[in-house]
Amino acid sequence: MSKESSASMQVPVIAEGMTLGVVGAGVMGQTLIRGLLASGLIDRQRVWAGDKNGGTCERAAQELEIPVEAEFQRRVPTADLILVCVKPNDAPVVLSTIRNAGLRRETLLISILAGVSTDRLEALLGTDNPIVRAMPNTPCVVGEGMTVICPGRYAAKAHLERATHIFEAVGQCTPIDEIHFNAITALSGSGPAYQFLIMEALADAGVRVGLPRQLALTLVAQTALGAAKMVLASSRHPAALRDDVTTPAGCTIAGLLMLEDGRIRSVLARAVEESAKVAAHLGAAPAKISETASGHRAGH
Numbered sequence: 298m299s300k301e302s303s304a305s306m307q308v309p310v311i312a313e314g315m316t317l318g319v320v321g322a323g324v325m326g327q328t329l330i331r332g333l334l335a336s337g338l339i340d341r342q343r344v345w346a347g348d349k350n351g352g353t354c355e356r357a358a359q360e361l362e363i364p365v366e367a368e369f370q371r372r373v374p375t376a377d378l379i380l381v382c383v384k385p386n387d388a389p390v391v392l393s394t395i396r397n398a399g400l401r402r403e404t405l406l407i408s409i410l411a412g413v414s415t416d417r418l419e420a421l422l423g424t425d426n427p428i429v430r431a432m433p434n435t436p437c438v439v440g441e442g443m444t445v446i447c448p449g450r451y452a453a454k455a456h457l458e459r460a461t462h463i464f465e466a467v468g469q470c471t472p473i474d475e476i477h478f479n480a481i482t483a484l485s486g487s488g489p490a491y492q493f494l495i496m497e498a499l500a501d502a503g504v505r506v507g508l509p510r511q512l513a514l515t516l517v518a519q520t521a522l523g524a525a526k527m528v529l530a531s532s533r534h535p536a537a538l539r540d541d542v543t544t545p546a547g548c549t550i551a552g553l554l555m556l557e558d559g560r561i562r563s564v565l566a567r568a569v570e571e572s573a574k575v576a577a578h579l580g581a582a583p584a585k586i587s588e589t590a591s592g593h594r595a596g597h
């Protein structure tokens with residue numbers, strides 16, 4: 298959905314006099330709050346967060362200048378929308394806490410939990426509240442996030458539009474069939490980490506050929522940004538864009554051949570494949586988790 302179409306939408310993100318709650322004020326919870334506040338979509342006075350960790354509450358409240366409390370239950374009945382941002386393993390506890398705190402039937406829940414299907418979220422919540430499942434990423438904090446969303450059984454078009462509105466305030470947002478969520482978690486959810494690793498490695502390479510580190514990092518990051526914008530703005534295949542800068546017998550083809558010798562394509566493909574396998578196990582019921590090889594507690 299384009300920014301223009303969502304901007305013209307009549308559905309308010311939060312109903313008059315109601316609040317937006319964020320449960321789980323860790324990396325992603327804070328990222329989304331920061332991005333949403335910076336976008337101006339929601340007033341600071343109408344946002345609250347909850348986290349079970351007292352230290353996190355204190356730090357986040359100070360930095361975000363919103364209420365962040367361990368005892369957030371009393372705020373649940375005021376919420377028109379709740380973003381659930383805890384680790385997948387914490388879903389059972391947090392969803393029953395929200396339900397038992399006087400959750401209104403109309404309140405929309407948006408879950409960003411990797412690997413936890415809408416069926417499982419609905420079963421854990423045990424009500425017929427509308428639920429939207431989302432997979433955002435950390436560049437939401439600078440307004441360049443990539444988020445996909447899909448509706449649960451009780452979510453109507455208007456709920457999906459509200460979710461779109463939220464995530465378009467912090468980047469791009471696309472509705473997608475839930476069947477693709479584990480693959481997307483591995484590609485764009487975890488994607489910023491891959492990009493950071495690649496940029497770090499390229500900056501090291503710059504240092505290897507004699508550049509000061511900070512200059513190397515700036516060159517690498519701005520080059521990544523420029524290349525990404527070219528891919529997004531162009532209808533051409535990345536291979537065609539690459540050919541444009543590959544002079545016969547030049548230095549670019551020399552570098553590219555070394556990357557191919559290092560099997561960069563298959564390494565990246567295997568990394569995403571492995572990540573998608575882990576994503577598929579993250580939201581499984583406890584009995585299933587113990588059957589997995591890794592039994593990860595990690596959320597991402």
Ligand SMILES: NC(=O)c1ccc[n+]([C@@H]2O[C@H](COP(=O)([O-])OP(=O)(O)OC[C@H]3O[C@@H](n4cnc5c(N)ncnc54)[C@H](OP(=O)(O)O)[C@@H]3O)[C@@H](O)[C@H]2O)c1
Binds near residue numbers: 320433596
């Ligand atoms: N990180 C990413 O790039 C990314 C991207 C897309 C989606 N996600 C998804 O986002 C979710 C959160 O990831 P994250 O990286 O933000 O994790 P995180 O930094 O660990 O944040 C989760 C927070 O929730 C708190 N929490 C746990 N149980 C709670 C409860 N019952 N009530 C209230 N708060 C509770 C945790 O406290 P404690 O630390 O004390 O447990 C922690 O502060 C995960 O499900 C992940 O799959 C992450």
